[in-house]
Amino acid sequence: MRKQSARNEAWPAGDIAWMAGILLLGLIVRLFRIDHQPFWLDEALTSQRIHLDLNGLIADSFTNRHMPTYFLLLQFISQFGSSDAWLRVPSALFGAMSTGVVFAMARRIGGRGAGMVAGLLMALSPLQVQYGQEARSYTLVTLLITIALWGLLRLAQNPARAALDIRHADSERWGWATYVFATIAALDVLGDAAPWLIASNLSLWLIWRGLWLESSPDLSVAFRRNWLLSIAVIIACCVPFYAAILVTSGGHMMQNFDWIPEMSLQHLWVVAGSVYLMRMTAVVKFDLLHTAVPMLGAVVALAGCAGLFRMRRRLEGQVLLLGVMVLPLLILAISLFKSMLLPRYILWSAAPFFVLVGLGAALLPRRALPVAMTALFLMGVVNLGPVYRVETKPRWDMAAATLAANVRPGDTVFTADPNAPTMLTVLQPKHGTPIEANALVTSQLDQAVARWKQGGRIWAVNGRSALGEREELAEFKNRMAALGAPAVEIPQGKEITILMFPAPDEPAPN
Incomplete structure (x- = not known):
């Protein structure tokens, strides 16, 4: 049975302090001028929906192909404050918490340096900050899928323990529980989480395949049992909600998306640049806005390639790669028939990408890493400046x-x-x-x-x-x-x- 390294089991006080600092940074940049931009249409519809009665809120959500979960949360929160900024605060909190989980994942695999780089990118990504200042559920779904990915990485690091019966004392209970319950929560908040089921089950198949190739038939059978159980639990907890959406929408799940521009190379660049390469986008125009630090995207892309090369033979790397690639590839495939390509629809795939970037940056010599992280912090803060100055939502x-x-x-x-x-x-x-x-x-x-x-x-x-x-x-x-x-x-x-x-x-x- 493979054992985890000490750094994966016990966190020194320094690592905890760094994670807390990055999480605080993520919260500060999301709360700063959170009321600077006015509501746009989606947020206005959120405001209208949460002022309905309970039955009306649930019915309106399902009719418009939304889960009512997040709107119920905002309805509860609105009892303590009615300002537009107050309705955005949960998104800021969830976005900041995602930075801490990204730090934890990268640190678990590649050490403190990897965690700091990955966490800083998640904290200072203009697109992540923009959605962290919006009264919608995208940052909550990103947080939940990031937590589920953390559990999945635990399973990938400990396949033998992941194959044990969950009642066994040495079973990887935390990995399975985190993956299953965070996946259920994400799916029951927003349908955009559905592609995560494909990415995660492909990852679980890779873990099972590894056990089978290692000539461990008993472990592979036992792992498959746990895997099938996880699928059954997820389906049982999610299907009723999606059935309600299917019924109330008259079976037209993919209609009313004609407002999305047709796919083009320019639109591909807008999505890739904003989600992965630290660029800022306008909300109502399919275009990238001026960037304060043009070289930052190239540096992030280079480090991401280095991280992918570093992890190419490791199961954790394959899990991260699936987390990055499955969602955009699926959206691209759908867009061949009906355009669905939007930055917010692939927002959560940035988390595993930033982990890979952190793992690539950690290849730098130990003496060079502090300088690189300081430069990354400064460039990230300067690059974030236009988010607070430029008009991205109509007045x-x-x-x-x-x-x-x-x-x-x-x-x-x-x-x-x-x-x-x-x-x-x-x-x-x-x-x-x-x-x-x-x-x-x-x-x-x-x-x-x-x-x-x-x-x-x-x-x-x-x-x-x-x-x-x-x-x-x-x-x-x-x-x-x-x-x-x-x-x-x-x-x-x-x-x-x-x-x-x-x-x-x-x-x-x-």
Whole structure:
């Protein structure tokens, strides 16, 4: 029976302190200016859903192909605070905890240096920080799958113990329990975790195959028993929820994804650069934003290749590689028929990748490693700066405040984006007069024009609330040509413009 090294069993105080420091760093960078960006569409829908009653929340979640789990958590948390930032705090906490688990995995395999590099990358990844400041469940799923991967690596390091009956004193109970229960939790939070089942079971097959090739028929049979038991438990705990989604969605699990851009080489680069290479992406535009440290991505890629080369003959390395590759390859395969390629859909695969990067960086000479980690920390912090400065989400909060302050009874607010009325409702000032109290908000142009002909003003809002094609302002104005020239044009951030058209018999303001 293979034994673990001492570094895998007992953690010195120094390692615990470093992990705590990286976890704290991950929390600080996620909490810093957490309210800087306004809600975008997904977060606005989160806010609406958690204000439903219990039955309504569950029904709305299943109907929209979501698990209700995370929304129930936010509904509970909302009792202690109602601000938008407060709803984002759980994501920040889960994202920070992921940095600690990534540190623990890399340290277990490659020592303290590997853990520090991997943890720093997870803490300072712009994309991880962006989703750590969003009121959605992506960081929780990433955390849970990272915990499950930690359990899977324990099984890969101790195949003989993993094959023992879980009631046996020497059984790898922690590995099996961590893998099974974290996998169940991830699957019951978000369907994006489903590809983890493929990656993890391929890893378990590799462990079983290793026992079989080592001419250990009894151990291979015993391991297969534990493996099948894990599958049965996971299926029993998850199938009812997915069946509920299938029934309430009318069996159309893959519909309503037409807003995702078609796959292209540019889009592949956007996804790879943002998920793995420390780049920042806009939320409603499929594009990478300016990076403060261009060389950082190349350094990370090089260290990742070194880590993969170092671990190429080890079972743990194969498990990590499957954790990185299965998800994007599956999404790519699906995208050949229906485009599904988005950074957030492969977010959790960054965790095993950063572990490989840490293992590659740990190949540096001992004296060079502290210098390299210091440079990585400094580059990572500087590279993270634009996350707090650049507008990555449309300023519907500004648009809502402007309209709330200026509409009057009889006005109409026309929005080019059909989801914009939701944005205006959720993001309008909390203590002011609701926009709907004075004006009709609609995305139907004929309805807006009919009210204008009856003597009401039109406030036309051009802008998008989520990823998808945006109507250019010139085209939008052409579509509104029947109303004449706008009397007022008000930019609201980079993505939104408000045009005010006076009533037919109303003189234009000077």
